[in-house]
Amino acid sequence: MEQIKRFFNDKNDVSKDADIDYSQAGDYLEAVKALARTTYQSLYVINYQTKSFEYVSENPLFLCGKTSEEVKELGYAFYFQNVKPEDVEMLVKINEAGFEFYDKIPIEDRKLYSISYDFYLINSKKNLVLVNHKLAPMFLTEEGQVWKALCAVSLSNNSSSGNVVLSKEGSDEIWRYDLIENKWEKSEKIKLTSREFEILSLYASGLTINEIAGKLFITADTVKFHRKKLFEKIGVNNIAEALSYAKTNKLL
Incomplete structure (x- = not known):
């Protein structure tokens, strides 16, 4: 239990008698379950008041051979069983840095922010x-602490843990966390040209170069030209990395 406490920050301490408008939740879990069913995404919900998982979807990616109910019962103990030990320490650091950042955001803006990062599961x-x-x-809560949060887990196209990015809905600003220097660095989202956006979107749909060329009424060489420019712009080496970058940085 002492280990698990490390995932919970004093700046987001939601006590049992916290001032919470419970009516805001309603039947939200039904919507989350419907999303999980229709998209088959790996989703789970954290309740910071009970320090537990309130819901875990049945997508096997996050379950590591367990049932969704078993993972739900384990809660944060799941991380100590199924996350690479070095990455557990990294997650604790990200958690602390994230809530330090969050504490400085105006309460009315806090729901607009999301955080993304990569770590190793042990399946x-x-x-x-x-x-x-x-x-x-x-x-x-009424004081602005996170009461419940939705988490989504997917395969990463990156090559290592970390890659911590905070973003705000409707803003071109993003913040990357330097795990060595222990600080947030602000930058602007890279802007894609309309052609780059079209090509990347079609790649995300599973189309080949020739199929993309046919859709856009351009040659395959032109697709390759725009793809090369895109790779240079966002600093990646292949389309898998480009799609991962676009997903993490909300370019699509």
Whole structure:
């Protein structure tokens, strides 16, 4: 239990008698379950008041061979069983840095922010699987602490843990966390040209170069030209990395 407490920050201490408008939640879990069913995304909900998982979807990626109910019952103990030990320490650091950042945001803006990062899960076959984890606040206390948050887990196209990015809905500003220097660095979202956006969107749909060329009424060489320019702009080497970058930085 002492280990688990490290994931919870004093700046987001939601006590049992916290001032919470409970009516804001309603039947929200039904909506989350419907999203999980229709998209088959790996989703779970954190309740910071009870320091537990309130819901875990049945997508096997996050479960590591367990059932969704088993992971739900484990809550944060799941991380100590199924996350690479070095990455557990990294997650504690990200958690602390995230709430330090969050504490400085105006309360009315807090639901607009989300955080993304990568870490290694240890699956049921004891293999390491690099996943991307996104967390967004759903409900707040009257004082602005996160009461419940929605998390989405997917395979990462990056090559290592970390890659911590905070972003705000409707803003071109993003913040990256330097895990070595322990500080947030603000930058602007890279802007894609309309052609780059079209090509990347079609790649995300699973189309080949020739199929994209046909859709856009351009040659395959022109697709390759725009793809090369895109790779240079965002600093990646292949389309998998480009799609991962676009997803993390909300370019699509």
